[in-house]
Amino acid sequence: MSQQETGWGALLSGTNAIRSLALAGGVALHAINVYVATTILPSVVKDIGGIDYYAWNTTIFVATSILGSALSARLLGLAGPRGAYLVAALIFALGTLICGFAPSMPALLAGRAVQGFGGGFLFALSYAMIRIVFPETLWPRAMGLVSGMWGVATLIGPAIGGIFAEYGVWRAAFWSLAPVAVLFAVMAVAILPGRSPDRNERTTVPVLQLVLLIGAVLAVSAGSVSPDPIHNLLGLGAAIVLVALLIGVESRARNRLLPRGAFRPSTALGALFATMALLGVTVTGSEIFVPLFLQVLYQQTPLIAGYLAAVMSAGWTLGSISSSGAQGKGIDRAIFAAPLLSFVGMAALAVLFPLGSGQDWLLLAPICVAFAAIGLGVGIAWPHILTRIFKAAPADEQDITSASISTVTLFATAFGAALAGMVANLGGLIDPGGVTGTASASRWLFGLFALAPLVCFLTVRQVARTCPVKNSGAAIAVEPGAA
Incomplete structure (x- = not known):
């Protein structure tokens, strides 16, 4: 070739x-x-x-x-x-x-x-x-x-x-x-x-699963916009119940929203979708409040804060493009790099952001490095995770698999954003607010969201076990029956 x-x-x-x-x-x-x-x-x-x-x-x-x-x-x-x-x-x-x-x-x-x-x-x-x-x-x-x-x-x-x-x-x-x-x-x-x-x-539409999935998104989103912790927890709890119902319905349904095996972590698809969702939640939770934190804690203008936050997405783009040609064991190394770089970046942000007290570029420079590490890690792994999902999916469910990639990504985005709002609010963003409250919120947000890449270490190990690379070509082979 x-x-x-x-x-x-x-x-x-x-x-x-x-x-x-x-x-x-x-x-x-x-x-x-x-x-x-x-x-x-x-x-x-x-x-x-x-x-x-x-x-x-x-x-x-x-x-x-x-x-x-x-x-x-x-x-x-x-x-x-x-x-x-x-x-x-x-x-x-x-x-x-x-x-x-x-x-x-x-x-x-x-x-x-x-x-x-x-x-x-x-x-x-x-x-x-x-x-x-x-x-x-x-x-x-x-x-x-x-x-x-x-x-x-x-x-x-x-x-x-x-x-x-x-x-x-x-x-x-x-x-x-x-x-x-x-x-x-x-x-x-x-x-x-x-x-x-x-x-x-x-191509039959799984109506009930769609209702449960969108209901979960609306529940967690509605709960996250309230400053009342009780409302936050009620929204999150309702979303968890709806997702549990979704899994139960999906496991018995003939018309599925996701391909077979997507909800079983022991399978190739289950591990791959779990990895994708965890990485999506990590980036969303990291990104959504970054401009606000930069403006309040480091006194940056909205324009500069927006573009400093874009360092994370620039890292994602660079990682996706640069690693897309990886072959053989290089693919496994790329996937394992995602939780490692993401965890290091999130832990660094949890330590550095609360130290802000003005336009201190001695702190902003390593913060930007942490942004780049998170984006780069996810970007390096992303194209290979998606390609392996296609390879691991049943041959008769390729269209469902295509749709499920964006469905899971969007759900992870919505859930991550809502959860980030909840954590930031409870961490002090609203009460006491100001510099003190914002610093506290940044510590809680990045500290708690660092748990996602830690869990991701388990899912990528499962990916490596259930999706072994069988050749060194650009196409990725999966053991028959892994899905």
């Missing part, structure tokens, strides 16, 4: 280059929108009101993204790759226009729901298309390219939102995304195949 067949040149040349742009662009569009909305939301509230529903902009967007992601296999089966991607891009564009013209917060929330639905489709379909339009030898590099778009979005999204917000035209931030979505729709029609090779796959 030549380097030309497995290298970046094969992925980024000819027809593959256009396909790569379309698929990576779908994830980038979804991700950039997340950061644009976060940046302009304070300006939105000043203009149309609705401060009481501030957090629901994220909650509704993530919940409908999960719904779209979970339904993507159904859409792919009905419309084929070309039609599915076209529908997803147009739904996203419609939601974007609704947001841009929204006269009130309820209307904006309706637009965010439509946006999230289309974005969830785009997110899941981008991963699903990789195994359809590229040869297996290019899967790891394609995974690395698509995963790396979140890092790109973190650099671009705040800049787009910040510029429009600075000039008082927040609506234009939404409008600017609509023509880009239409462009990707046109590209999909031009270069994606009309039919999927998996036409025989079952």
Whole structure:
């Protein structure tokens, strides 16, 4: 197998280059929108009101993204790759226009729901298309390219939102995304195949599981926005109960939300999904409050704080792209690096952040190194974890597997964000607040979230046992029956 067949040149040349742009662009569009909305939301509230529903902009967007992601296999089966991607891009564009013209917060929330639905489709379909339009030898590099778009979005999204917000035209931030979505729709029609090779796959929608999953997201999100610890615990408890019910229903269901073995940690899929979820929670919990901590504890401007926080995503992007060509035992080493670097980075942040007392770059420099370590560790492992999920999944559930990657990722994002809010609030962010409360909150947040990569050490060991590498090629082989 030549380097030309497995290298970046094969992925980024000819027809593959256009396909790569379309698929990576779908994830980038979804991700950039997340950061644009976060940046302009304070300006939105000043203009149309609705401060009481501030957090629901994220909650509704993530919940409908999960719904779209979970339904993507159904859409792919009905419309084929070309039609599915076209529908997803147009739904996203419609939601974007609704947001841009929204006269009130309820209307904006309706637009965010439509946006999230289309974005969830785009997110899941981008991963699903990789195994359809590229040869297996290019899967790891394609995974690395698509995963790396979140890092790109973190650099671009705040800049787009910040510029429009600075000039008082927040609506234009939404409008600017609509023509880009239409462009990707046109590209999909031009270069994606009309039919999927998996036409025989079952695509029945698992309605009950979706209700339980989205209910868990809404429960933990609703509980996290309250400063009352009782409400926090009730929301978390309700989410845990709903997830337990989901596991029970999924284990007996004929129409599943996730592929067989996904909820059993002793299987290859169970270990891989657990690893992916733990790493997702780690990054989300680390990232969500970083700009606030930098502004309060280190007196950085919002713009500088935003871009310092982006060091973590830049590390993720660099790690994903640089490790995507790993082969043989190098793949196992990449996966084991994720919890190690993440734990070291989180532990360093737990120690360094509370020491802040002004613009002290002697502390900010190692903090940025810790950000980079966390992002780099997850990025190095991410494309190989996703590729192994595809390889470990049952052959008749590849579409479900494609959708489940984004479903689990989005759920981990929502759960991590909500849990981070809960820990920060209980750690002193609101009471006593100020510098003292923020320092205490940072210590509790990073200290507790360092437990996630510790648990991840156990899951990656299980991955190594159940997903042994059988050759040194770019494609990853799994022992038959491991799933």
